[in-house]
Amino acid sequence: MQEPRPFWNxxxxxxxxxxxxxxxxxxxxxxxxxxxxxxxxxxxxxxxxAHDAVxxxxxxxxxxxxxxxxxxxWLVFEVLGxxxxxxxxxxxxxxxxxxxxxxxxxxxxWTRLALAFAGxxxxxVAARFGRGCTSGQALTGGxxxxxxxxxxxxxxxxxxxxxxxxxxxxxx
Amino acid sequence: xxxxxxxHFGHEAGLILGTLIGIGxxxxxERSGFGQAPILAAQFYGSDTRVLKVMFTAIITALVGMTVxxxxxxxxxxxLQIPPTFLGPQIVGGLLLGVGFIVSGxxxxxxxxxxxxxxxxxxxxILGVIAGSLGFGLAYPLVGDFYLSGSMGVVRLPxxxxxxxxxxxxxxxxxxxxxxxxxxxxxxxLARRRNEAPPAASAATRNKVFAxxxxxxxxxxxxxxxxxxxxxxxxxxxxxxxxxxxxxxxxVERPGAVxxxxxxxxxxxxxxxIPGAMCRQAGDADxxxxxxxxxxxxxxxxxxxxxxxxxxxxxxxxxxIALLTGGFSAFETxxxxxxxxxxxxxxxxLADWRLRSALGAWFSGTKVQAPPPVVRPxxxxxxxxxxxxxxxx
Numbered sequence: 001m002q003e004p005r006p007f008w009n010x011x012x013x014x015x016x017x018x019x020x021x022x023x024x025x026x027x028x029x030x031x032x033x034x035x036x037x038x039x040x041x042x043x044x045x046x047x048x049x050a051h052d053a054v055x056x057x058x059x060x061x062x063x064x065x066x067x068x069x070x071x072x073x074w075l076v077f078e079v080l081g082x083x084x085x086x087x088x089x090x091x092x093x094x095x096x097x098x099x100x101x102x103x104x105x106x107x108x109x110w111t112r113l114a115l116a117f118a119g120x121x122x123x124x125v126a127a128r129f130g131r132g133c134t135s136g137q138a139l140t141g142g143x144x145x146x147x148x149x150x151x152x153x154x155x156x157x158x159x160x161x162x163x164x165x166x167x168x169x170x171x172x
Numbered sequence: 173x174x175x176x177x178x179x180h181f182g183h184e185a186g187l188i189l190g191t192l193i194g195i196g197x198x199x200x201x202e203r204s205g206f207g208q209a210p211i212l213a214a215q216f217y218g219s220d221t222r223v224l225k226v227m228f229t230a231i232i233t234a235l236v237g238m239t240v241x242x243x244x245x246x247x248x249x250x251x252l253q254i255p256p257t258f259l260g261p262q263i264v265g266g267l268l269l270g271v272g273f274i275v276s277g278x279x280x281x282x283x284x285x286x287x288x289x290x291x292x293x294x295x296x297x298i299l300g301v302i303a304g305s306l307g308f309g310l311a312y313p314l315v316g317d318f319y320l321s322g323s324m325g326v327v328r329l330p331x332x333x334x335x336x337x338x339x340x341x342x343x344x345x346x347x348x349x350x351x352x353x354x355x356x357x358x359x360x361x362l363a364r365r366r367n368e369a370p371p372a373a374s375a376a377t378r379n380k381v382f383a384x385x386x387x388x389x390x391x392x393x394x395x396x397x398x399x400x401x402x403x404x405x406x407x408x409x410x411x412x413x414x415x416x417x418x419x420x421x422x423x424v425e426r427p428g429a430v431x432x433x434x435x436x437x438x439x440x441x442x443x444x445x446i447p448g449a450m451c452r453q454a455g456d457a458d459x460x461x462x463x464x465x466x467x468x469x470x471x472x473x474x475x476x477x478x479x480x481x482x483x484x485x486x487x488x489x490x491x492x493i494a495l496l497t498g499g500f501s502a503f504e505t506x507x508x509x510x511x512x513x514x515x516x517x518x519x520x521x522l523a524d525w526r527l528r529s530a531l532g533a534w535f536s537g538t539k540v541q542a543p544p545p546v547v548r549p550x551x552x553x554x555x556x557x558x559x560x561x562x563x564x565x
Contacts, residue, residue: 007203007204007205007211008203008204008205009373009374009377009378009381010204010205010222010225010226010229010373011225011226011229011352011377011378011381011382012377012381013200013203013204013205013222013226013229014204014225014226014227014228014229014230014233014381015229015230015233015381015384015385016200016203017197017200017201017204017226017227017229017230017233018229018230018231018232018233018234018237019233019234019237020193020196020197020200021230021233021234022233022234022237022238023193023196024193025175025176025234025238025252026175026176026177026241026247027176027177027178027189027193028176028177028178028186028189028190028193029176029178029251029252029253030252030253031234031253032193032194032197032281033281034279034280034281034284035280035281035301035305038280038298038301038302038305039302039305041302042302042303042305042306043305043306043309045302046306057309057310057312058312058313058316059308059309059312059316060309072187074186074187074190075190077187077188077190077191077194078190078191078193078194078197079194079284080191080194081190081191081192081193081194081195081196081197081198082194082195082197082198082201082281082284082285082288083194083198083284083285083287083288084191084194084195084198084288085194085195085196085197085198085199085200085201085202085285085288086198086199086201086202086207086284086285086286086287086288086289087198087288087289088195088198088199088202089198089199089200089201089202089203089207089285089289090202090207090285090288090289090290093202093203095202095207095289096289096290097289097290098290098291098292099290099291099292100291100292100293101208101209101210101277101286101291101293101294102209102210102293103210103213104210109292112293113292113293113296114296115275115276115277116209116276116277116278116293116294116296116297116300117276117296117297117299117300117303118275118276118300119271119272119273119274119275119276119277119278119297119300120272120276120278120280120283120296120297120298120299120300120301120302120303120304121272121300121301121303121304121307122268122269122271122272122275122276122300122304123268123269123272123273123276123279123280123297123300123301123304124272124280124300124301124302124303124304124305124306124307124308125268125304125305125307125308126264126265126266126267126268126269126271126272126304127265127269127280127301127304127305128265128304128305128308128309128319129261129262129264129265129268129308129315129318129319130261130262130264130265130266130269131255131256131258131261131262131265132255133269133279133280133281134227134269134273134279134280134281135197135279135280135281136255137255137262137266138227139227139230139231140255141254141255142231142235143230143231143232143234143235143238144235144238144249144252144254144328145235145328145329145330145337145340145341145344146254146255146257146326146327146328146329147257147259147324147327147328147329147332148255148256148257148258148259148262148324148327149255149257149262150329151257151259151262151263151266152262152263152265152266152269153266154266155262155263155264155265155266155267155269155270156266156267156269156270156273157270158266158267158270159266159267159268159269159270159271159273159274160215160216160270160271160273160274161216161270162267162270162271163270163271163274163275164213164216164217164274167274167275168217170213170277171210171213171214171216171217171277172217172219
């Protein structure tokens with residue numbers, strides 16, 4: 001088995017990421033995002049299973065009104081690209097393998113998956129209140145000096161540091 | 173103004189470009205190490221502060237780039253899509269997102285990269301985010317009021333603080349570099365205490381990046397010395413008059429081609445306005461902000477009723493201007509309230525009513541009322557008809 005390629009220097013990674021973000025603003029006029037696509041995928045799946053209930057919901061109905069396709073959105077295609085780009089990066093970097101990433105002290109795979117799901121669940125709610133996540137709000141809004149984005153970003157770090165000691169066993 | 177280029181292409185081309193931009197985004201996140209949860213989580217234990225370094229370097233790179241481009245007149249910042257501020261919900265959302273981040277080990281964006289690298293925990297996080305979003309929607313009747321509270325519209329720090337963007341950008345760059353040096357000090361100090369090796373990183377590369385960002389920041393500051401690009405006050409421009417129907421159709425068919433501004437008092441506007449319209453600020457009698465709006469879109473102005481005199485800001489606006497005939501009340505009665513259809517209407521009147529009720533439904537968010545059911549004479553079903561069983565194909 002070949003050794004995987006080393007990761008980029010974080011400052012170099014940051015500059016490249018910043019240029020991708022800048023390119024996005026210059027070309028299409030908006031920044032990057034992620035959680036909005038998950039929201040739309042979820043609403044799309046739910047409307048297949050229970051169309052009437054979704055259309056009757058005050059929040060979901062904004063996305064599924066007549067003549068609207070919930071998946072016909074810039075973010076959905078951008079996240080499709082993220083998956084492709086991530087796969088290209090992992091494959092060419094020799095890191096493409098099925099597995100579960102965990103901290104130094106191994107926990108059972110099901111514990112790790114349950115924690116990953118639980119964290120995702122919290123972030124799904126959080127990203128709706130925040131109108132975005134680390135990509136759409138902190139990174140994108142931060143770079144255009146939006147007030148709400150900077151407040152959001154500081155709160156993300158605050159929330160993470162506050163709870164980190166409680167879940168230390170998982171990572172250290 | 174050359175950028176953004178989006179005025180030159182349509183929705184489908186935007187989706188294709190979005191996929192390509194996403195590929196660059198995903199590839200960069202993977203190469204930065206963000207497809208693996210322990211690397212991301214290390215940020216919160218001070219052992220590897222990659223998250224901070226990558227994220228803040230990206231923010232200042234894009235910020236300084238936009239500052240230089242708008243400083244030399246190539247980019248129009250006011251045309252960019254900037255997330256609006258909802259202060260309270262964003263504080264709660266940020267705190268919760270941080271909690272979810274350290275529990276799961278990913279943020280929503282990096283979980284897609286992790287899944288793409290083959291990690292099941294990345295997939296579990298994505299499923300969690302989807303479930304959480306749906307849960308939010310289901311709980312919307314309970315949390316909707318809070319979700320919509322604290323709305324401040326698009327608030328950018330340069331306008332809020334009254335400081336030019338180039339100076340703020342220089343401050344943010346200085347702050348970020350200070351944070352990076354502090355984070356590196358934390359990394360080495362904790363590594364020594366824990367008897368671990370600090371994350372390997374080349375100081376020479378770091379210094380080159382800092383130098384490059386520093387030069388770009390200075391260029392941004394230097395661009396302030398350039399003469400500001402101001403649109404001269406045109407003598408008298410031809411101002412179009414649009415009726416409510418024309419405006420409603422334009423908003424539905426070409427939402428990117430019009431910019432609607434409400435010239436009524438800010439409080440009235442805050443209460444109820446044409447969907448998507450901007451309000452003026454209190455104390456801004458000349459509506460000076462109008463001259464800064466993108467001249468590529470038709471500026472549609474409206475008041476309570478017909479506007480007689482254009483405010484000074486509108487006279488300095490570079491593009492086409494249209495005034496809404498009859499003002500807000502015409503839009504309210506003509507579009508927002510779905511008109512009743514008289515019995516025995518002509519085909520023309522019927523077509524007009526169909527259009528108006530569809531537009532009314534679009535803007536008010538209510539559904540179009542179904543036409544009354546056609547009563548069909550009952551046909552007796554023969555009792556010995558074969559009963560169909562099972563589904564179709």
